[in-house]
Amino acid sequence: MSKDSLPPRPALHKGSHSRVFSEKNKCVWERSGGYDLSLFARPPDSNFLCSVCHGVLKRPVRLPCRHIFCKKCILRWLARQKTCPCCRKEVKRKKMVHVNKLQRTIGRLEVKCKNAEAGCLVTCPLAHRKGHQDSCPFELMACPNEGCTEQVPRGVLTEHRQQCLHGIQQRCPLGCGATLGPAERARHNCYRQLREAWGQRQEHSRTLVLCLLQRLRKLHRTTNLIHRQLAQLGDFLEDDTLLVSTRQEEAEATPENSIEAEVWGGQSQSGV
Template identity: 45%
Template sequence: MCLQSGGYDLELFVDVPDDGLICSICQGVLRCPVRAACHHVFCKRCIMQWLKRQETCPCCRKPVSQSLIFVMFKLSKAIGRLKIKCRNEIQGCRATFPLSEQYCHSMSCPFELISCPYQGCRAQLLRRDLEAHARHCEHWRQPCHMGCGAVLSQRTRTQHNCYQELRRQYEAKQQSHRAIAAALQRKMRKMQNTMAHMKRQISLICESLEVMDDVVEVDEAEEEEDVAESGTAGSSSSSS
């Protein structure tokens, strides 16, 4: 929370901070304090924005170089120990805590305004009212706390039965397994039919090759007989 730029709002603090902790540019409590060469102290963001317009100290008008600006870590820690009020004071939070714990408190403050975490719900409510809101939020969705895997809504969680849900899942898986087994059996039958067909084709090819071998042997035998007969006929002619 800041006024013009980088500092903390004075109203955030429980006690009024010392004047030495006030940034002369934004008039807020120093956030990430830095010191210029002229020893004047400012919020880091404030002085960097100032130097974009003019390179002189806003207090004494002496030249200021960005390379000669130093972070004051000890002063920053001291400011972090100052007590502040919760930013949700207007909502009813009365807590006070060190400035350095502001973020941690905001993450758990029951008066923090937050959005409903359930997808589709646009409600804005205080963190302390979230539990009551969840009991009626129509966008409420959560997995079954028994671990069956079912995602429940406001309508279904009162009727939910883990046994029935697990049985439904089991039956669905069984049906899926039966469908897979039937598909595998069909593929196996198709492969068996293909193999039987291939075997028949191979048998026919082998039979064809055997017939061709027999024909070749018959032809060769006939040729030998013809040659033998021709030879015999030639011998008879010579004798005459």
């Protein structure tokens, strides 16, 4: 690694109170900025430390004066003062340069898993820490069962789900065939549900029967009316047939001469 890519050691100013930060400011800066030293499997080289937050450099940037800091730390510093925290030279934000080579070097440093205190012994490069965390068996996971608020390590999540009271599915002990969870079993009463369903069906059937009876009565009345009308029509046709046959008989009984005499008699009377 070239000397230009390494950050200089924190510089001290003259005088008995020549530290860059007071203890109060130090506590403020340690809560942000670089990586905490406790993350690393071995103590990092002092050249990798930020002189603002005293953590390992995160997204390092170099100032024109060649001092290197965490990007977040130096931006916060420059928001209050426009000088380098180490040498007090005036700094312009546009002159800052990202030190990508140094960032890659720090990314290869071995770090402990964030769940080391829980028992995880895995160490990995800093750049791969997030990938390990996504598969770490000691990472706390929320139980996916509805109603359960417990968080358990990923490695025992399957076992927890099998024993979790919020996730155990059982068939109804009364024999209705429903599969129920604990919360559902507490309020499940298939006898009552079946009785209510049966009552609803009976009510529906009663309504259908009443509707059918009303239609049958209406049909019966209509049929009787048609029968009466057909009977009246038959009587009418019978009377009309008798009348026609009577007239035919009368016409056949009258002589032709008498008809002609009546005709001539009528004409003579009209001539007079």
